[in-house]
Amino acid sequence: MGTIILSETLGTMLLTLLGCGVVANHLLTNTKGRGGGFLMVNFGWGIAVFAGVYVAAKSGAHLNPAVTLGILASGADEYAAGVDITVLNTIAYFIGEFLGGFLGGVLCWLAYRQHFDQHDNAAEKLGVFSTGPQYRNVTWNLVTEVIATFVLVFVILFFAGTPSGLGPLAVAMLVVGIGASLGGPTGYAINPARDMGPRLAHLVVPIKGKGSSDWGYSWIPVVGPIVGGVVAGLVAMLVKNAIG
Known part of the structure; x- marks a missing residue:
């Protein structure tokens, strides 16, 4: 369990540090990358995934509870990297993923401390750490997160046969594509740990003028990705059984 927790913590910490960092660079006052645009954010998150996957290779680099649950739902005999499926190991993945998300959020704040202090928009400060919808509607926000996470986990479950060196790059480009195509409505959390960990951070x-952490919305980027991940695992199992 210790190896899983350490590996997933380090990988998810890098994921959220770089991912939240690119959002901070885009949004906060007087950064070098201010106003870089949503596509810059998409590529920043893709590179964040690339770095996190390499660092967490020892544990299979789930970095995301939706991926962990998708693997379980798919009926795989074992996790990536030869880690057996057990209740304790699943809990270890969750601990590492959420702890890494929290630590990455804290490190992002430290890196941009002066810019947070100079920025006046509390909603944008929160937007560095966590996602939020353009139009707040429980049903449709959930639908968006379910669909986007389904794409993520479903495609990841079909990466198993690709060359090992392609894995991190393939997942990174997949995340860029999901952001560019499906990220507009909710900011594409597609990962409970990526949203909840930094939201807790x-x-x-002590962010000056930070305002609310928007806990009323916070369950949607948790429940939506979990549902999307589990459904992706079940559908992947059916498809693989059907096509052999």
Whole structure:
């Protein structure tokens, strides 16, 4: 369990540090990359995934509870990297993923501390750490997150046969594509740990004028990705059984 927790913590920490960092660079006052645009954010998150996957290779680099649950739902005999499926190992993945998300959020705040202090928009400060919808509607926000996470997990489950060196790059480009294609309505959390961990960091760290952490919305980027991941695992199992 210790190896899983350490590996997933480090990988998810890098994922959220770089991912939240590109959002901070785009949004906050007087950064070098201010106003870089949503496509810059998409590529930044893709590179963040690339770095996190390499660092967490020892544990199979789930970095995302939706991926962990998708693997379980797919009926795979074992996790990537030869880690057996057990209740304790699943809990270890969750611990590492959420802890890494929290630590990455804290490190992002430290890197951009002066810019947070100079920025006046509380909603944009929260947007560095966590996602939020353009139009707040429980049903349709959930639908968006379910669909986007389904794409992520379903495609990842079909990466198993690709050359090992392609894995991180393939997942990175997949995340860029999901962001560019499906990220507009909700900011594409597609990962409960990526949203909840940094949101907790936003709650804890002393950000000047930070405002609310928007806990009323916070369950949607948790439940939506979990549902999308599990459905992707079940559909992948059916498809693989059907096509052999």
